[in-house]
Amino acid sequence: MSVLIYHTDEELIADLANYIFKIGNQAIEERDCFNFVLTGGNSPKPLYHALATTYADRIDWSKVFFFFGDERDVEPGLENYNGLMARETLLDPLNIPTEQVFYVNTTLAPAQAADAYIKSIETHFQGADINFDLILLGMGDDAHTASLFPETEILKNQDASVDSVYVEKLAAFRISFTAPLINKAKNVAFLVTGDSKAEALRHVIDVTDKNTFLYPAQLINPFDGTLTWFLDAKSSKLLNS
Numbered sequence: 001m002s003v004l005i006y007h008t009d010e011e012l013i014a015d016l017a018n019y020i021f022k023i024g025n026q027a028i029e030e031r032d033c034f035n036f037v038l039t040g041g042n043s044p045k046p047l048y049h050a051l052a053t054t055y056a057d058r059i060d061w062s063k064v065f066f067f068f069g070d071e072r073d074v075e076p077g078l079e080n081y082n083g084l085m086a087r088e089t090l091l092d093p094l095n096i097p098t099e100q101v102f103y104v105n106t107t108l109a110p111a112q113a114a115d116a117y118i119k120s121i122e123t124h125f126q127g128a129d130i131n132f133d134l135i136l137l138g139m140g141d142d143a144h145t146a147s148l149f150p151e152t153e154i155l156k157n158q159d160a161s162v163d164s165v166y167v168e169k170l171a172a173f174r175i176s177f178t179a180p181l182i183n184k185a186k187n188v189a190f191l192v193t194g195d196s197k198a199e200a201l202r203h204v205i206d207v208t209d210k211n212t213f214l215y216p217a218q219l220i221n222p223f224d225g226t227l228t229w230f231l232d233a234k235s236s237k238l239l240n241s
């Protein structure tokens with residue numbers, strides 16, 4: 001595991017962009033395609049904007065396939081839909097054709113949407129083992145990642161799959177990769193910024209006595225891949241190292 005801490009947002013974004021392109025260009029060289037899982041929420045917006053502008057010429061975007069590690073159970077056109085945020089900040093500015101983007105179909109009931117999503121991923125991987133080149137994750141101030149929220153049923157799911165979960169404190173359903181599916185990735189990177197994440201981050205990175213039911217991001221530990229944390233000074237202020 002690598003923990004990288006940056007003192008300016010510009011440095012963090014530049015380094016994370018370089019990391020993404022290194023993995024992406026290597027995947028394209030090896031297999032002619034880069035399977036890239038996006039995170040939702042607010043934290044990645046400046047990164048996505050930078051990828052689509054300053055760094056737009058650093059990869060052949062026609063070879064990049066985009067997925068979502070989690071989705072909110074709202075209509076695709078609504079503000080909270082992670083796919084809409086990614087479309088506005090990254091995918092539309094780069095003119096990515098819809099065939100390269102795997103959105104979660106939230107017009108279906110949550111369980112069916114989860115089922116349809118894993119099936120579409122299986123089809124894309126043509127029956128081969130599903131191991132994404134890169135999964136980008138965020139983390140909430142309650143230590144949830146993707147939509148693996150504390151004290152929810154999905155945390156017990158041992159299948160490398162996509163599941164639906166009812167999150168009581170949000171009174172809403174989510175659709176999310178399970179922890180085993182994330183852990184099968186070749187590379188996993190967290191992007192975590194802001195003071196409000198500091199305490200959760202301390203529990204996830206520094207505390208050796210794990211409680212994955214309360215701090216779900218502790219579940220992320222790739223079986224055979226790399227794990228890198230991209231942090232700003234604020235989110236990392238309570239870490240020992």
Ligand SMILES: O=C1O[C@H](COP(=O)(O)O)[C@@H](O)[C@H](O)[C@H]1O
Pocket residue numbers: 039040041042043044070071072082137138139140141144145146147
């Ligand atoms: O609900 C979500 O939250 C997390 C963290 O989001 P942020 O706004 O604090 O950056 C995000 O990673 C996840 O994809 C999203 O659905």
